[in-house]
Amino acid sequence: MAHVLVIGASQGIGLETVKAALAAGHRVRAFARSAAGIALSDPGLEPFAGDALNGRDVAAALDGIDVAVQALGVPARTLLGPVTLFSDATNLLVPAMERAGVRRLLAVTGFGAGDSRDAIGLLQRLPFRLVFGRAYDDKDAQEMRIRRSSLDWTLVRPGILTSGAATGRFEVLADPATWRNGLISRADVAQFIVGQIDAPTHRGQAVVLVG
Ligand SMILES: NC(=O)c1ccc[n+]([C@@H]2O[C@H](COP(=O)([O-])OP(=O)(O)OC[C@H]3O[C@@H](n4cnc5c(N)ncnc54)[C@H](OP(=O)(O)O)[C@@H]3O)[C@@H](O)[C@H]2O)c1
Numbered sequence: 593m594a595h596v597l598v599i600g601a602s603q604g605i606g607l608e609t610v611k612a613a614l615a616a617g618h619r620v621r622a623f624a625r626s627a628a629g630i631a632l633s634d635p636g637l638e639p640f641a642g643d644a645l646n647g648r649d650v651a652a653a654l655d656g657i658d659v660a661v662q663a664l665g666v667p668a669r670t671l672l673g674p675v676t677l678f679s680d681a682t683n684l685l686v687p688a689m690e691r692a693g694v695r696r697l698l699a700v701t702g703f704g705a706g707d708s709r710d711a712i713g714l715l716q717r718l719p720f721r722l723v724f725g726r727a728y729d730d731k732d733a734q735e736m737r738i739r740r741s742s743l744d745w746t747l748v749r750p751g752i753l754t755s756g757a758a759t760g761r762f763e764v765l766a767d768p769a770t771w772r773n774g775l776i777s778r779a780d781v782a783q784f785i786v787g788q789i790d791a792p793t794h795r796g797q798a799v800v801l802v803g
Pocket residue numbers: 599600601602603604605606623624625626627642643644645663664665666667677700701702703727749750751752753754778
C-alpha cells in the first residue's frame with residue numbers, strides 16, 4: 593500500500609481520487625486550502641491544509657510520500673483572465689519532489705493540452721480556444737515542466753468531465769492517432785489514477801481518457 597499525496601483534494605477529481613485511493617487501502621494525505629472541510633472519515637485519511645503556491649506547504653506535504661497526484665483546478669469564472677496556477681504550482685512541486693526523493697507523479701491536465709491540441713476537432717477548436725485558451729496555455733507549460741523533470745510521471749488528460757458515478761468503462765488513449773474528445777466522469781478519472789498507483793502501466797506517457 594502506498595502513501596499518496598493528492599494536491600487539489602477538496603473537490604472534483606482530487607476528492608474522487610482521495611475516496612478511490614482510500615477504498616483501495618492506501619494512506620492519503622489530502623492537500624487543499626480548504627482541506628479542513630473534507631467531509632470524509634477514514635483512518636487512512638490525513639487532511640492537510642495548504643496552498644500549492646506555497647513552497648513550505650508543498651515541501652511539508654511531501655514528507656513520507658510515495659506517489660503524488662496533482663489535480664488542481666481554477667474556478668470557471670477566472671478562465672477569461674490570466675491563468676498561472678498550473679505552471680506556478682508545478683514549478684514549485686517538481687523541484688520539491690526531486691529534492692524529497694518522491695519520484696512518481698500523476699498530473700491531471702486535460703484533452704487539448706500539449707500535443708493533444710492538434711486532436712481537437714475543427715468545429716471545437718475556436719470555442720475551445722476562446723473559453724479555455726489561457727488555462728490550456730498554462731497547462732502546456734505545466735506539462736512541459738513535468739516532461740523535463742527527472743520524475744516518473746504520467747500526464748492524465750480527461751475529456752469533458754461529468755459528476756457521474758464510476759463505471760469502470762472508459763478508454764485510455766495512449767496512441768496520439770486515437771486521441772479524441774468525449775465525456776468521462778471525475779470518478780472514472782480517479783479510478784484510472786488509483787489503478788496507476790497500483791500498476792503503473794503508463795509511465796512517461798500522456799493519456800487521453802474518455803468514456
Ligand atoms: N471541466 C472539464 O470538463 C475538464 C475537462 C478536462 C480537464 N479538466 C481539468 O481537470 C482538473 C480538475 O477539475 P475538477 O473540476 O475535477 O476540479 P476542481 O473542482 O476545479 O477542483 C480544484 C481543486 O484544486 C484545489 N486548488 C485550487 N487552487 C489551489 C491552491 N492554490 N492550493 C491548493 N489547492 C488548490 C481546490 O481546493 P481549494 O480551493 O480548497 O484549495 C480543489 O480541490 C482541472 O485542472 C480542470 O481544468 C476539466
